[in-house]
Amino acid sequence: MNARNVFRASVCVITLGAGLSLAACGWFKSDLKPDPPPADRPRVAMLPFDMGIEITSLSSIQSVNGVLKSEEEPQLVEQAVKQVREDARRLMYERLANKQSFELIPSEETDRALEELGMTTTETLAPEHLSRLRTRLGADLLVTGIVQDYGKVRWQWLAAGMLADMTWESIALGLATSWNPAVIFGNVGFELLTSTPVWFGGGYLFGVAFRPVRVEASAVDPIDGDTVWHDTEIAIYLWGRLKEVPEEERKKKEVQLGLNLKKAVEDLGESLLDSGLTLPALRIRRLPVQDVVAF
Numbered sequence: 001m002n003a004r005n006v007f008r009a010s011v012c013v014i015t016l017g018a019g020l021s022l023a024a025c026g027w028f029k030s031d032l033k034p035d036p037p038p039a040d041r042p043r044v045a046m047l048p049f050d051m052g053i054e055i056t057s058l059s060s061i062q063s064v065n066g067v068l069k070s071e072e073e074p075q076l077v078e079q080a081v082k083q084v085r086e087d088a089r090r091l092m093y094e095r096l097a098n099k100q101s102f103e104l105i106p107s108e109e110t111d112r113a114l115e116e117l118g119m120t121t122t123e124t125l126a127p128e129h130l131s132r133l134r135t136r137l138g139a140d141l142l143v144t145g146i147v148q149d150y151g152k153v154r155w156q157w158l159a160a161g162m163l164a165d166m167t168w169e170s171i172a173l174g175l176a177t178s179w180n181p182a183v184i185f186g187n188v189g190f191e192l193l194t195s196t197p198v199w200f201g202g203g204y205l206f207g208v209a210f211r212p213v214r215v216e217a218s219a220v221d222p223i224d225g226d227t228v229w230h231d232t233e234i235a236i237y238l239w240g241r242l243k244e245v246p247e248e249e250r251k252k253k254e255v256q257l258g259l260n261l262k263k264a265v266e267d268l269g270e271s272l273l274d275s276g277l278t279l280p281a282l283r284i285r286r287l288p289v290q291d292v293v294a295f
Contacts, residue, residue, distance in 0.1 A: 039279070042279055046092060049144075052216070055081050055150065109137065140282060141228070211260050229277060
């Protein structure tokens with residue numbers, strides 16, 4: 001088995017392994033489920049997304065021509081990170097708006113409420129914040145999100161990804177080669193050499209762009225503060241998605257990262273749409289256990 005064939009098998013396994021580990025295979029699409037009646041649709045506030053990874057260099061997330069002045073780079077980084085957060089929130093909102101599962105509160109109205117209440121961050125919301133937001137917006141659900149990785153994956157996910165890759169590839173190659181040790185151990189070595197551009201720092205491998213983006217999101221019931229939905233999605237490589245943009249734009253880091261951000265966030269949106277969070281379901285969930293059994 002030559003290197004190119006091993007690589008193709010590796011990419012397939014990466015996709016399968018990551019999908020299984022994140023429980024985001026997407027076998028059951030939200031478009032197969034009927035929309036709940038208007039009276040059963042929760043009123044949802046989409047809160048601003050946070051950034052879970054510190055970006056210190058503009059060139060790590062954007063293609064930069066020339067050398068930036070040291071005094072201007074921090075401001076440019078701040079602007080770029082703000083744009084990423086805004087894009088993530090907008091993409092999530094738009095995905096949910098494609099279906100009639102929720103009554104979405106306009107983002108402008110949510111932002112005004114946050115400003116009036118003096119809330120500068122939504123990463124951790126205290127019970128009093130939840131109560132005030134619920135009263136101010138009439139929200140049944142508060143959706144929060146955080147871009148955990150953008151352009152590179154932290155070492156914990158790097159190690160987990162490499163282990164998943166090597167495990168699935170070893171099984172696939174073992175079955176295909178009658179467990180030939182030379183092929184299996186050769187692939188392990190190949191995996192160690194090629195995982196850097198795939199999982200850490202982005203880059204190209206055999207002409208395929210790898211710009212990993214990992215996004216995490218939750219839906220919180222503002223009445224009791226419980227998280228009623230939570231999911232994580234990661235987008236790693238780009239093939240067909242690059243065809244969405246003009247050819248001269250395809251090699252730009254910000255374009256590639258933007259496409260993977262879109263993929264990860266839209267998959268999160270599909271997961272939330274598939275969660276079955278209706279007003280009756282929320283009311284039943286809030287009942288004491290004995291009342292739920294009796295119901």
